[in-house]
Amino acid sequence: MSSSKAPYYYVPGPTRHPIVTSIGLAGFGFGASSWVNGSTFGMILCLAGIVWTIASLYSWFGDAISEAEGGLNSVNVDVSYRWSMSWFIFSEIMFFGAFFSALFYARSIAMPWLADIDNKLLWPDFAAVWPNAGPAGLVDSFTTMGPWPIPTINTALLLLSGVTVTWAHHALREGKRQQVIQGLAATVALGAIFMGFQVYEYIHAYNDLNLKLTSGIYGSTFFMLTGFHGFHVTMGAIMLFVVLIRVMKGHFTPENHFAFEGAAWYWHFVDVVWLGLYVVVYWM
Template identity: 50%
Template sequence: MEVHAESQTHYFVPPPSYWPLLGAVALFCIALGAALTVNALAAGPWALGVGALLLVWMLFGWFGDVIRENLLGRYQGREDLSFRWGMGWFIFSEVMFFGAFFGALFYVRVIALPTLGDFEHKSLYPDFVPAWPLSTGPGITQVYQAMEAWGLPAINTLILLSSAVAVTWAHWAMVLGRRTQLILGLALTVLLGWLFLALQASEYRHAIDSMHLTLSAGAYGMTFFMLTGFHGLHVLLGTIILAVVWLRVVRGHFDQRHHFAFEAASWYWHFVDVVWLFLFVFVYWL
């Protein structure tokens, strides 16, 4: 008998867990390792490695507990609503995260460049050219080329848009109970995600080796790699999440009414797609 959230009398409270503590230790090791590595200390890579292993262990263990609790019927309605609110706020925090980096990009292009290029500042920086991409000015010692929009970036845009269609197809198949189409749609989404990452890695290699575009290439290089790099990290995470959901679909963990894990993964993937459209327009195209 199905229990609805409105009639549920008990809210499942899990027993005490050491996973949050382990996650905190993992993040501390990662932060410490990053600081030591930047300062060229030998312990840095070791601390990073330990932190990464602990983080992976925590993720497998914690999410494994949640999956087992769900399969045992511990979640009866209100818990599902809590998960939905949690995922919504998580995506909102990601919007704010990328908003900060886009804000930095717009500040440089719309405020800093015109200000440094006006008559008052010409006496300080006589050779400065207030044009984007920024290629002259103090601190820029190596000539670089800006990325073109209509090569790999355009192909990657088509790939991500196709993956959005594929995950929507999978969601439609989930609701209608069409298992074969669901499995195929999710598998196609995961494959397109990996293809995007492979092409982005190829793009980075070309940018660094042939175009001399690096993080040290002024404001353009910093904003380009920060925005596209963090987006690539989110694509990686989204692809892994969708791959786990695909495995759960194959094992029969979901039905037509109860499949929030799939919905959460699809929400995240659509968010990643939308961010890329903004990136393509404001980083590559304009």
């Protein structure tokens, strides 16, 4: 990788990538929302949006990598990248904070309010017990998801992946490329195993526990929190896999490897979010 000693702040020229990627994300968003609401074209639009977005990002990040390897990125650009990734992770914290807040509101505010004396005339049989099927009792009976064994195993997997990615980072700073490759490969593999267990957990929830996205506020918050976290694990694993390929191509040096650091920051964020999920969703 270039030593990035460019004496200026490189500003790329006009590019199609932001608008092209936005089109793909819009298709994905509209398609996903239509899909969960039973639209016939929702699945096709969602999948097409995913493919479109992946193709756009492949081209976009390819250009960014070429700029970095061409020695166009100065120290100022590196600082810009670090601030950008920091704000991106902050926005993700706020994203998950909204869902955790929704769960807190439902359990600690809405349920006690519906069960108080003022609402007994409307909902005489409602009890402020979690999980809850709602005051109207329209939700089919279901069984909650406990912390054992899969959630606990997944917790161990993510904690171990945090160790392996840190090991890879220290190896990169010491110039030990083979250890970097081993650490990153182990981290990506652990992320893939995590997702495999989560897929199995979802199948078990739907088929054996009758726990679905429509299972009241418990079902909706469970699948929204764990599902979005699983999506982030998938994205983080893809980021680390790309970094792994770049390490194998010799793109990084002990002094200049922010792409690795940015992906590692994201992965540690995913780990921390899971610890919150593990406690709040599976234990409480």
